[in-house]
Amino acid sequence: MxxxxxxxxxxxxxxxxxxxxxxxxxxxxxxxxxxxxxxxxxxxxTPPPAPQVATSPVEQGDIEEAVLATGTIGAAKLVSVGAQVTGEVKRLTVALGDTVKQGQLIAEIEALTQQNTVRNAAAALDIAEAQLRSKQAALKQAQLAAARLRELVAVDAGARADLEAAEATLDTSKADIAVLQAQIVQARLAADTAKVNLGYTRVTAPMDGTVVAVVTEQGQTVNANQSAPTIIKLARLDTMTVKAQISEADVPRVKPGMPVYFSLLGEPDKRIEVKLRAVEPGPTTLATDTTTSTASTGTTSAIYYNGIFDVPNPQGKLRINMTAQTTIVLAQVKNVLMVPSAALGSKGKDGRYTVRVLEGPRIVDKPVRIGLDNRVKAQVLEGLALGDRVVTSEAAAPGGAPAQSSGPPPRM
CATH class of the missing domain: 1.20.5 (Single alpha-helices involved in coiled-coils or other helix-helix interfaces)
Known part of the structure; x- marks a missing residue:
């Protein structure tokens, strides 16, 4: 290699x-x-993700428990000024919206018939008084004649039959005088009545007030034989009275003297505050007598009772038959800690509620003492601090299951 x-x-x-x-x-x-x-x-x-829940902070504010009612504004006093005699309205001295004083002339009705009645009554009285004077003179003559006959009979110079006739004439004269005296009383009463009827031809204001309606115009004939016809309607508008319809479920909780505030449809943001004066003992249908008929037919209908309160009206903004959106305050607290009522859980034996509080990534159960609860906001007396975030509802986790948390579900 x-x-x-x-x-x-x-x-x-x-x-x-x-x-x-x-x-x-x-x-x-x-x-x-x-x-x-x-x-x-x-x-x-990696730490666990924060629970998917809806929360609300502990806030500071006012809470009130109230009853809502719809009221109708009316005059504190409304009078229908009518005629008590029949005749033509010769003169109408007021117009719609005029302010009148008590005793002021409202209208004059044709008075010829009443004047004639006064004259006839005066003449009848004069006749009765003249007849009385005539009978009194006849009585005096009968008394003298009877006295002379008594003297003659006493000395056997006169007949007893003549004396008895004279005494009978004397008694008759006395009886006639008594009748005439009674007739004079009747004639005087008739004369007084005729004068009163003559006074009715001048219609005057029974009180201070404002003309809110003119029912009968000048030149129109009124007939008082069947019912007293209305000429004008007079009202006191410096103070108005509101009748608010309270349902029978709320009436047991409403008491006179409770605070009341209301607003008008034309000024919904302006609140007018007063005190409740009274609650009518009978339902609103009592005046129309429909309670008996409803019970007999078996028809079920809502029952309401009028809560009454008075409102000063110096500027005249409140008008008859206006609608008042009324709130009757049953209880109220101001400048307190509060949470949504939906955040309250179950109530324990000690009277405390369990509230779930979000602290960072965890949900902690805390016992809380609650005061006034109007089912929207609840007063916190103990257990929470300003700014704490309380759980009001749970969001759905992926897959549709509710998010897991350590506390009980919110109170329903």
């Missing part, structure tokens, strides 16, 4: 090693090592 052949045989193993450590094999080996390292990190060195 020559030396060149020996060298060639020695170089063969080195060429095979270089072939094994070729660049593409090195790249594949590197990728394999990197993949194994990534799998090892995921399995043993």
């Amino acid at each position: 020559t030396s060149s052949e020996a060298v060639h045989q020695t170089a063969k193993p080195r060429s095979g090693l270089r072939h094994w450590f070729s660049p593409w094999r090195l790249v594949m080996l590197t990728l394999l090592l990197l993949g194994l390292g990534w799998i090892a990190k995921r399995m043993w060195f």
